Amino acid sequence: MNQxxxxxxxxxxSIMLKExxxxxxxxxxxxxxxxxxxxxxxxxxxxxxxxxxxxxxxGPGCPVCVTPVGEIDRAIALAQIQDVTLLTFGDLMRxxxxxxxxxxxxxxxRDIRVVTSPLDALExxxxxxxxxxxxxxxxxxxxxxxxxxxxxxxxxxxxxNLYLLCSQRLIPPAIRALLSxxxxxxxxxxxxxxxxxxxGKTPYSFIAREFSLMGVITGFEALxxxxxxxxxxxxxxxxxxxxxxxxxxxVKEEGNRLALEIxxxxxxxxxxxxxxxxxxxxxxxxxxxxxxxxDAALVFDxxxxxxxxxPGCLCGQILQGLKRPLDCPLFDTRCTPENPVGPCMVSxxxxxxxxxxxxxxx
Amino acid sequence: xxxxxxxxAHGAGGKLSxxxxxxxxxxxxxxxxxxxxxxxxIIPTEGPRLAFTTDSYVVKPLFFPGGxxxxxxxxxxxxxxxxxxxxxxxxxxxFILEEGFPTQELERIIxxxxxxxxxxxxxxxxxxxxxxxxxxxxxxxITTSGVGIIREGVEIAGSHALPGDSVIINGxxxxxxxxxxxxxxxxxxxxxxxxxxxxxxGLVQAMLDACSDIHVLRDPTRGGLATVLWEIANASKVGVIxxxxxxxxxxxxxxxxxLLGFDPYYLANEGKLVxxxxxxxxxxxxxxxxxxxxGRESAVVGRVVDENPGKVLLKTRIGxxxxxxxxxxxxxxxxx
Amino acid sequence: MCLGVPGKVAxxxxxxxxxxxxxxxxxxxLLICPDVREGDYVLVHVGFAIQRLDEEEALETxxxxxxxxxxxxxxxxxxT
Numbered sequence: 001m002n003q004x005x006x007x008x009x010x011x012x013x014s015i016m017l018k019e020x021x022x023x024x025x026x027x028x029x030x031x032x033x034x035x036x037x038x039x040x041x042x043x044x045x046x047x048x049x050x051x052x053x054x055x056x057x058x059g060p061g062c063p064v065c066v067t068p069v070g071e072i073d074r075a076i077a078l079a080q081i082q083d084v085t086l087l088t089f090g091d092l093m094r095x096x097x098x099x100x101x102x103x104x105x106x107x108x109x110r111d112i113r114v115v116t117s118p119l120d121a122l123e124x125x126x127x128x129x130x131x132x133x134x135x136x137x138x139x140x141x142x143x144x145x146x147x148x149x150x151x152x153x154x155x156x157x158x159x160x161n162l163y164l165l166c167s168q169r170l171i172p173p174a175i176r177a178l179l180s181x182x183x184x185x186x187x188x189x190x191x192x193x194x195x196x197x198x199x200g201k202t203p204y205s206f207i208a209r210e211f212s213l214m215g216v217i218t219g220f221e222a223l224x225x226x227x228x229x230x231x232x233x234x235x236x237x238x239x240x241x242x243x244x245x246x247x248x249x250x251v252k253e254e255g256n257r258l259a260l261e262i263x264x265x266x267x268x269x270x271x272x273x274x275x276x277x278x279x280x281x282x283x284x285x286x287x288x289x290x291x292x293x294x295d296a297a298l299v300f301d302x303x304x305x306x307x308x309x310x311p312g313c314l315c316g317q318i319l320q321g322l323k324r325p326l327d328c329p330l331f332d333t334r335c336t337p338e339n340p341v342g343p344c345m346v347s348x349x350x351x352x353x354x355x356x357x358x359x360x361x362x
Numbered sequence: 363x364x365x366x367x368x369x370x371a372h373g374a375g376g377k378l379s380x381x382x383x384x385x386x387x388x389x390x391x392x393x394x395x396x397x398x399x400x401x402x403x404i405i406p407t408e409g410p411r412l413a414f415t416t417d418s419y420v421v422k423p424l425f426f427p428g429g430x431x432x433x434x435x436x437x438x439x440x441x442x443x444x445x446x447x448x449x450x451x452x453x454x455x456x457f458i459l460e461e462g463f464p465t466q467e468l469e470r471i472i473x474x475x476x477x478x479x480x481x482x483x484x485x486x487x488x489x490x491x492x493x494x495x496x497x498x499x500x501x502x503x504i505t506t507s508g509v510g511i512i513r514e515g516v517e518i519a520g521s522h523a524l525p526g527d528s529v530i531i532n533g534x535x536x537x538x539x540x541x542x543x544x545x546x547x548x549x550x551x552x553x554x555x556x557x558x559x560x561x562x563x564g565l566v567q568a569m570l571d572a573c574s575d576i577h578v579l580r581d582p583t584r585g586g587l588a589t590v591l592w593e594i595a596n597a598s599k600v601g602v603i604x605x606x607x608x609x610x611x612x613x614x615x616x617x618x619x620x621l622l623g624f625d626p627y628y629l630a631n632e633g634k635l636v637x638x639x640x641x642x643x644x645x646x647x648x649x650x651x652x653x654x655x656x657g658r659e660s661a662v663v664g665r666v667v668d669e670n671p672g673k674v675l676l677k678t679r680i681g682x683x684x685x686x687x688x689x690x691x692x693x694x695x696x697x698x
Numbered sequence: 699m700c701l702g703v704p705g706k707v708a709x710x711x712x713x714x715x716x717x718x719x720x721x722x723x724x725x726x727x728l729l730i731c732p733d734v735r736e737g738d739y740v741l742v743h744v745g746f747a748i749q750r751l752d753e754e755e756a757l758e759t760x761x762x763x764x765x766x767x768x769x770x771x772x773x774x775x776x777x778t
């Protein structure tokens with residue numbers, strides 16, 4: 001499907017980069033909200049090709065990075081219960097909790113398994129009725145409708161041994177919190193392509209309307225990102241502050257209405273804590289009343305404790321775009337991918353992990 | 363040694379595996395030969411130099427498209443000898459069998475070993491069998507050791523890469539590990555990818571016939587291409603630049619990697635080698651490789667430079683660049 | 699923060715589809731994207747189709763490339 005694109009990719013990219021360079025006038029700071037964009041920008045080599053004066057900073061769109069330590073600890077505590085099987089996406093396996101990680105707990109015999117879909121949880125629950133299956137639900141709006149659909153299916157199939165440990169978050173409230181704090185200077189946003197497949201364009205309108213900033217909903221291939229950056233620079237040149245869609249092949253203005261309905265049927269927003277950013281109003285998802293019997297946090301009565309971030313860890317400020325990985329004294333000294341101190345290093349798409357893996361100096 | 367318990371990641375072939383060897387094994391066992399940490403040990407004698415190596419095979423499932431644990435146990439060890447430039451002389455095979463293992467399957471595996479040994483031009487000359495209680499071995503484990511002879515004038519080692527050298531690979535990467543993962547039926551994926559499991563002894567001898575001055579040979583097994591390039595860059599204290607466009611990945615392997623969030627540069631191969639050869643010899647070596655059935659898709663994929671010693675740079679498809687780091691732990695399937 | 703992979707719908711069984719990704723297949727849920735037919739391309743995340751792709755649009759990533767290329771040609775012509 002991508003054959004034709006790949007043949008001319010290098011040439012097209014060259015031309016686009018030249019046009020981008022021509023449009024850069026002075027210093028411009030763009031925030032790529034989404035961790036997958038951070039990784040794509042590095043992996044494609046775009047970061048090494050951007051003109052001086054165009055600065056890209058990473059934002060808080062890394063669900064692993066923003067999950068508080070206390071929530072990891074809680075998942076570990078649940079996994080330590082005899083008849084519990086904890087299911088998680090692979091991204092969370094290596095995140096350090098206060099004294100252990102899911103991967104280390106698995107190594108000592110806890111029943112912790114990696115799944116690639118929330119529907120796997122249903123299959124496992126049905127196949128092992130004597131176990132209590134807890135699905136550690138992490139992700140943004142791209143993932144929550146799928147999790148909601150799985151919850152509805154579990155109900156329909158009368159699966160009684162499946163629970164959810166809710167740790168999902170929402171993107172627009174986080175962007176609003178960043179902008180309201182007025183501590184970060186940003187000219188525009190590279191907005192997350194796949195979150196937008198679900199939520200569409202409207203939830204970002206406040207960025208233009210209330211803060212007079214620009215945003216372009218962008219895809220993840222190298223050419224998508226270059227086109228997204230081009231569209232932002234073009235807006236700046238023309239003096240516009242709008243929300244535009246670059247990723248038109250999958251992002252519709254209204255998003256995926258059915259997915260949103262299903263998500264809203266099962267989950268409701270609440271004031272969630274984000275690692276490094278504190279509590280953000282209406283930014284997390286929790287199960288609605290009708291589904292509370294599946295809520296692991298209630299059923300299993302394991303208290304949530306706020307944990308302090310390790311001393312010296314700058315992840316909080318990095319997630320807000322206030323500091324870069326290289327500014328952190330722990331970067332590559334005490335904090336490495338093998339022995340991460342903070343979440344930005346452990347997540348596959350954390351800013352620090354990306355910098356370390358793909359080259360800070362390139 | 364930082365961790366108090368062994369993790370699966372310690373066996374993944376990346377940084378943690380390295381740390382395990384350096385921090386736990388070498389302090390007690392170190393000697394000049396072991397410390398090169400090359401694929402084979404090179405042992406001087408009064409006559410020709412010997413290459414000597416050993417490997418254990420714990421692959422699951424035991425049978426997969428393109429091979430099985432038996433074929434793997436011969437090819438893996440023959441290839442380690444080949445990476446020292448050695449023609450294989452003899453292989454030993456030790457089996458740890460689980461009580462209850464079907465003898466019919468064991469026979470399939472032994473026939474496979476016979477076939478692989480024939481392809482490699484080597485004999486299995488010694489063996490051992492042990493049986494352990496049900497549950498202790500997951501079917502069976504095989505350990506093979508191999509001895510080979512290195513011809514006069516051949517000086518191949520991880521530390522021998524020189525600026526100006528061409529980097530050559532004999533085909534697409536990632537097939538073996540992708541094939542095995544699919545065969546396990548994990549992650550709800552269906553399809554068939556054939557492992558590239560094959561003995562490279564013939565290919566290497568043809569390469570040495572074309573050019574006796576090959577500097578480095580290494581097979582990118584656990585940890586993948588990125589890890590071995592990094593190991594060589596560090597052992598030789600040189601920089602390595604490779605081009606994304608020239609490194610081939612099969613469509614199905616790419617598809618699987620996209621779905622799971624895996625990176626093909628870190629997937630194990632069992633029928634591939636990376637060669638560092640003097641630039642002026644590259645054409646001749648390439649011709650010799652392409653004449654061999656296991657080298658038809660050989661290509662120059664990069665070069666060695668003075669700058670950034672110890673670092674591997676990937677020139678991307680769009681003309682940018684990024685670092686290629688060694689594998690850190692296990693690769694887990696990602697959703698982000 | 700989201701791996702979304704495009705694939706082609708090979709067959710549909712109820713609320714699921716067999717989707718092909720360059721030769722690798724996965725069973726994908728259509729629960730949040732039901733209006734899909736055999737031969738369609740879908741974007742898949744965590745085992746769910748989350749949107750249909752228009753095939754022609756899918757093959758041609760860039761809407762603006764013509765505009766960009768024109769601008770580039772004009773500026774390089776000016777230089778010569």
